[in-house]
Amino acid sequence: MxxxxxxxxxxxxxxxxxxxxxxxxxxxxxVQLLAGDEVAADEALAQAMGYAPDAATVDTAKFPKRAGEAGANQFCNNCALYAGTADDETAPCSIFQNRLVRGAGWCNAWVAKS
Ligand code: SF4
Missing domain, CATH: 1.20.5 (Single alpha-helices involved in coiled-coils or other helix-helix interfaces)
Incomplete structure (x- = not known):
């Protein structure tokens, strides 16, 4: 025992x-890996996801989800994964481990905010 x-x-x-x-x-x-720094478009994950800080620059031939009338209304600031308000210039995104993305940006994981 x-x-x-x-x-x-x-x-x-x-x-x-x-x-x-x-x-x-x-x-x-x-600390910057945990939160607070902004995602750059040339990072490997950003490129794989088609992230662009300016949604107007997305290559719609490569990422057709952003093409057309419906795609043109997709922005980070109206994505369900954007942890900010529509008026925030940047906010954390869970796809990028809560690093900052631009409200005017977009990536292929975009999903409508309900
Ligand atoms: S998941 Fe949404 S908020 Fe995050 S980068 Fe993609 S479009 Fe922007």
Whole structure:
């Protein structure tokens, strides 16, 4: 029985050490990667998603979702994933790990705000 208690205590201490190491590793991540910096159109994920800070510049041949009359009304600031108001110049977007995107922008993940 004593061995079981010792094992549990040892496991608990090991778990605590791992949690501390994890917290230390997280604190080493630059703050700008967590939030606050703006997505640039030339980043790999932005290019894959067809993100443009100015929706008028989207290549509609490559991203036909933004083509036509319906597409012309799609902007980040009326997208369900835009964590800001329609008047905000920039706001966090969950597709880009809550980094900032332009309200006048667009990407292929656009979905209408309900
Ligand atoms: S998911 Fe929506 S808010 Fe985010 S970049 Fe794409 S269109 Fe903009």
């Amino acid at each position: 004593k061995n079981v208690k010792m094992t549990n205590r040892r496991n608990f201490l090991k778990l605590g050490m791992k949690a501390s190491a994890g917290a230390l590793a997280l604190s080493a991540i630059p």
